[in-house]
Amino acid sequence: MEQKVLIIGSGPAGCTAALYCARFGLEPLMFLGRQEGGQLSITTDVENYPGFIDGVLGPDLMSNMIKQAQRFGTKTIARDIKKICVDKRPFAVIDDTDEKHSAQSIIITTGAQAKWLGLESEKRYLGFGVSSCATCDGFFFKDQDVIVVGGGNTAVEEALYLNGLVRSVTLIHRRNTLRAEKIMQERLFREKKVRILWNSVLKEVIGDGKSVTGARIADVTSGDEREINVQGIFIAIGHSPNTSLVKGQINCDSEGYILTKANSTQTNIPGVFAAGDVQDKIFRQAVTAAGTGCMAAIEAEKFLSS
Known part of the structure; x- marks a missing residue:
């Protein structure tokens, strides 16, 4: 028909x-x-x-x-x-x-x-602290600590948006330079609540079974790993x-x-x-x-x- x-x-x-x-x-x-x-x-x-x-x-x-x-x-x-x-x-x-x-x-x-990292823990906490949209979910993390993963325009935009809502933003990027437009990078670098962990990757989302409580980060050059306390993780890799x-x-x-x-x-x-x-x-x-x-x-x- x-x-x-x-x-x-x-x-x-x-x-x-x-x-x-x-x-x-x-x-x-x-x-x-x-x-x-x-x-x-x-x-x-x-x-x-x-x-x-x-x-x-x-x-x-x-x-x-x-x-x-x-x-x-x-x-x-x-x-x-x-x-x-x-x-x-x-x-x-x-x-x-x-x-x-x-x-x-x-x-x-x-x-x-949304593109994801492919971590099992990322999938487990999707919607319970892990998100791909700061505009959608940023309000839930008001006055909390969050991570943004990525280094392009999307990641920088997410970090800048969250900066106005949360207590702190940590940008995790696997390289030592960002791919975002220069003017956006300059805006990001001026924000005191934003820190950048260069040459780093998210290895595991840590949680208590109900929501995100932290993240395990690895240095891609040294292989050293450390855990940081955060309540939200935003994947912004496109x-x-x-x-x-x-x-x-x-x-x-x-x-x-x-x-x-x-x-x-x-x-x-x-x-x-x-x-x-x-x-x-x-x-x-x-x-x-x-x-x-x-x-x-x-x-x-x-x-x-x-």
Whole structure:
């Protein structure tokens, strides 16, 4: 059966796009993926999403978003897409059961994933002191001691943001120079609450079984290790957009993020739109993802009407 709109991904961008498309009467089909709700479905407390005075659990927020979209007529399938063909309309996608679906328009909201160090302890305390987003979680560590791991723009931005909230920030970097822009480095070096451990790596996240209590740091030149007491650890070594599905067909930048026209979610393929973290490498917030999901739905409706 040919769909008017097919949405790939079910995070805030996908769910908002589905909600608006459904209310437009477009009867969208949304592929939830194997991780329904995207990154927020594995997040604990979300306190910066508008409308929730006392915050909300990430899985609850996404469950409600999906149900709201379904209430207005969105059809959902808990499958991933493994192939997409957008060289002609109707567009075709093949899911992970090898079933083929066609649509007059597609909204891609596959998101991005934070890069991790791969430590077992890092995974164990994810959401309980370990985070990849200072803007999202920094408030939880007000007047506490935290670590930021990384040496690029993202790490320096995170450290500067946290500096205004926490008691102290320790930046852990495996080299003896930062990769961040010079002007950002200068700002960082001026901050008295920030210290940098050069030529160092995070070897282990230490905790009491409930939350982070410290970190074991190793010097890459001498091999010496030491433990420091901290309550929060922010991994800031970059993100990877989930765009392997579209490479070679839809224009992406050098980092793999889908390129969209200015003030639009339209890709280089008419009728194919991208919203959320898959095309936003700057803000990466649930509320901004939802906003671009709304934009994509409105643009898809106008495209189909014309």
